[in-house]
Amino acid sequence: MKTRITELFGIQHPIIQGGMHFVGLAEMASAVSNAGGLGIITGLTQPTPEKLVEEIAKCSKMTSKPFGVNLTFLPGFANPPYPEYIDAIIDGGVKVIETAGRSPEAYMDKIKGAGIKVIHKCTSVRHSLKAEKIGCHAVSVDGFECGGHPGEDDIPNMILLPRAAEELKIPFVASGGMADGRSLVAAMALGAEGMNMGTRFIATKEAPVHINVKNAIVAASELDTRLVMRGLRNTERVLTNAAVEKIVEIEKEKGDSIAIEDIRELVGGVYPRVMQEGLMDAGAWSCGMVAGLIHDIPTCQELIDNIMNEAEAIIRKRLEGFLAA
Ligand SMILES: Cc1cc2nc3c(=O)[nH]c(=O)nc-3n(C[C@H](O)[C@H](O)[C@H](O)COP(=O)(O)O)c2cc1C
Numbered sequence: 001m002k003t004r005i006t007e008l009f010g011i012q013h014p015i016i017q018g019g020m021h022f023v024g025l026a027e028m029a030s031a032v033s034n035a036g037g038l039g040i041i042t043g044l045t046q047p048t049p050e051k052l053v054e055e056i057a058k059c060s061k062m063t064s065k066p067f068g069v070n071l072t073f074l075p076g077f078a079n080p081p082y083p084e085y086i087d088a089i090i091d092g093g094v095k096v097i098e099t100a101g102r103s104p105e106a107y108m109d110k111i112k113g114a115g116i117k118v119i120h121k122c123t124s125v126r127h128s129l130k131a132e133k134i135g136c137h138a139v140s141v142d143g144f145e146c147g148g149h150p151g152e153d154d155i156p157n158m159i160l161l162p163r164a165a166e167e168l169k170i171p172f173v174a175s176g177g178m179a180d181g182r183s184l185v186a187a188m189a190l191g192a193e194g195m196n197m198g199t200r201f202i203a204t205k206e207a208p209v210h211i212n213v214k215n216a217i218v219a220a221s222e223l224d225t226r227l228v229m230r231g232l233r234n235t236e237r238v239l240t241n242a243a244v245e246k247i248v249e250i251e252k253e254k255g256d257s258i259a260i261e262d263i264r265e266l267v268g269g270v271y272p273r274v275m276q277e278g279l280m281d282a283g284a285w286s287c288g289m290v291a292g293l294i295h296d297i298p299t300c301q302e303l304i305d306n307i308m309n310e311a312e313a314i315i316r317k318r319l320e321g322f323l324a325a
Contacts, residue, residue: 014194019070146176165191181310210278222292
């Protein structure tokens with residue numbers, strides 16, 4: 001399949017693995033890239049820019065195909081040395097950056113000057129247009145269904161994607177709720193030129209996370225996520241667990257007076273404990289509603305091949321069939 005996204009990134013299939021904290025390591029990114037998609041290393045999972053240089057070098061040894069690095073501009077208190085992380089990406093010879101969180105505007109000259117393509121993840125049409133205006137090459141349009149931070153507008157992809165198509169000139173991929181060939185064809189019908197998946201890629205053989213995490217995603221239904229931190233305007237979609245129930249309780253109790261301190265121990269430092277140690281109730285961790293569509297733990301190659309075969313069958317048989325009839 002050829003789209004402006006496959007051409008832009010030099011990949012075989014229009015499928016991207018979104019940056020994921022403590023999941024987007026070299027093992028994950030290289031497996032997706034080797035399977036013909038675009039794998040992404042999560043920059044800030046590496047504690048220092050020096051460690052990111054090492055992770056990029058490791059990934060380069062594991063694949064000869066293009067891969068990218070996610071740089072998430074965090075809200076509030078945390079302030080990592082972003083220019084140095086960008087230097088690490090440039091020095092590592094990486095050709096794609098996925099930015100997310102706040103606008104990458106301040107760093108665009110530096111990034112584009114190094115010949116790197118930028119795909120910015122946005123949860124609204126207005127942010128997508130801003131990304132286009134500041135020179136991003138593509139956008140990842142992240143609907144309300146998504147795992148992680150859906151923003152505060154709550155617009156699902158059935159509306160958000162065609163709205164993005166009405167306004168954008170640069171290509172975009174659909175993100176949030178994507179799992180299979182049906183998702184890809186639907187996303188493309190709504191105007192996207194590919195798709196970005198997070199949660200689906202965690203339940204793969206190569207994802208470098210504890211088996212408990214993969215099993216939890218397979219066991220979860222579409223009813224098993226919750227939105228937390230809305231009162232802090234930092235809404236996150238997470239998998240329900242004991243810690244999340246506790247957060248929801250505290251949020252109900254505190255109402256508008258909620259502060260990050262009230263829930264810090266339930267949301268801070270959680271990822272290594274969940275992803276590496278498999279402590280499923282350690283705190284809140286991002287997960288999409290798409291868990292309801294995830295029933296297996298394939299290799300990335302099997303997953304991507306199945307998606308592309310299913311997409312082709314839907315287009316050639318199911319959809320064409322309706323026309324022929
Ligand atoms: C466990 C997990 C961690 C994530 N961490 C990040 C992150 O650090 N930075 C980021 O930009 N997006 C992050 N995301 C969002 C994904 O990149 C992607 O946009 C999202 O998962 C898409 O929705 P889906 O899960 O329905 O596929 C994370 C998602 C998950 C599930």
